[in-house]
Amino acid sequence: DSGVTQTPKHLITATGQRVTLRCSPRSGDLSVYWYQQSLDQGLQFLIQYYNGEERAKGNILERFSAQQFPDLHSELNLSSLELGDSALYFCASSAGTSPYNEQFFGPGTRLTVL
Amino acid sequence: GQQLNQSPQSMFIQEGEDVSMNCTSSSIFNTWLWYKQDPGEGPVLLIALYKAGELTSNGRLTAQFGITRKDSFLNISASIPSDVGIYFCAGQLGNQFYFGTGTSLTVIP
Numbered sequence: 001d002s003g004v005t006q007t008p009k010h011l012i013t014a015t016g017q018r019v020t021l022r023c024s025p026r027s028g029d030l031s032v033y034w035y036q037q038s039l040d041q042g043l044q045f046l047i048q049y050y051n052g053e054e055r056a057k058g059n060i061l062e063r064f065s066a067q068q069f070p071d072l073h074s075e076l077n078l079s080s081l082e083l084g085d086s087a088l089y090f091c092a093s094s095a096g097t098s099p100y101n102e103q104f105f106g107p108g109t110r111l112t113v114l
Numbered sequence: 115g116q117q118l119n120q121s122p123q124s125m126f127i128q129e130g131e132d133v134s135m136n137c138t139s140s141s142i143f144n145t146w147l148w149y150k151q152d153p154g155e156g157p158v159l160l161i162a163l164y165k166a167g168e169l170t171s172n173g174r175l176t177a178q179f180g181i182t183r184k185d186s187f188l189n190i191s192a193s194i195p196s197d198v199g200i201y202f203c204a205g206q207l208g209n210q211f212y213f214g215t216g217t218s219l220t221v222i223p
Contacts, residue, residue: 002156002158004156033211042117042213042214042215042216043157043202043204043213043216044213045210045211045212045213048209055209056208056209056210058210058211090156090157092156097209099144099145099164099206100162100164102159102162103159104159105155105156105157105158106156107154107155107156108155108156
């Protein structure tokens with residue numbers, strides 16, 4: 001158990017819909033990262049937040065957005081969903097922003113878009 | 115986005131054998147990371163490398179940061195059944211993280 005929790009574990013929805021994925025970081029960690037893992041694209045970095053502020057952006061679509069709240073939990077919002085958005089979405093947390101800070105991954109949310 | 119070339123894609127080995135996998139990129143990285151992912155779980159960090167030429171061990175695992183900063187390898191010695199899983203390399207440059215395509219390892223008892 002990494003100490004990172006993600007809800008829900010599974011999500012099934014239809015194209016065009018909007019969903020919210022939630023992540024609670026390990027106690028004391030200030031950084032949260034979101035990743036997408038799909039069969040054809042592999043593991044892709046989406047976005048990083050540190051202490052409530054956006055820190056880095058990766059391959060995140062404009063239809064996707066994220067935020068980190070004052071209690072440090074984070075949410076990833078996916079809108080206008082397409083079939084290709086079906087994937088595992090992982091959240092990871094680390095103590096800070098240094099490359100020496102290990103990232104701990106949550107168990108993931110499996111999103112299926114029908 | 116950028117993707118790292120990881121090979122081999124899959125390996126089937128006998129218990130007790132040594133394993134080697136590597137990752138190459140067209141870009142240089144400041145950090146190389148190796149992760150293991152078990153089914154239904156998130157990746158777990160195995161080894162982190164921070165300097166070109168660095169050779170680091172973690173039990174039966176050894177990884178090296180290539181001199182050119184564009185490659186890295188991971189060796190597993192004397193494999194055991196619990197080594198089964200998917201191994202990913204990852205490179206970090208600034209605030210960006212890039213992952214390899216993964217090596218699926220099967221260990222036959």
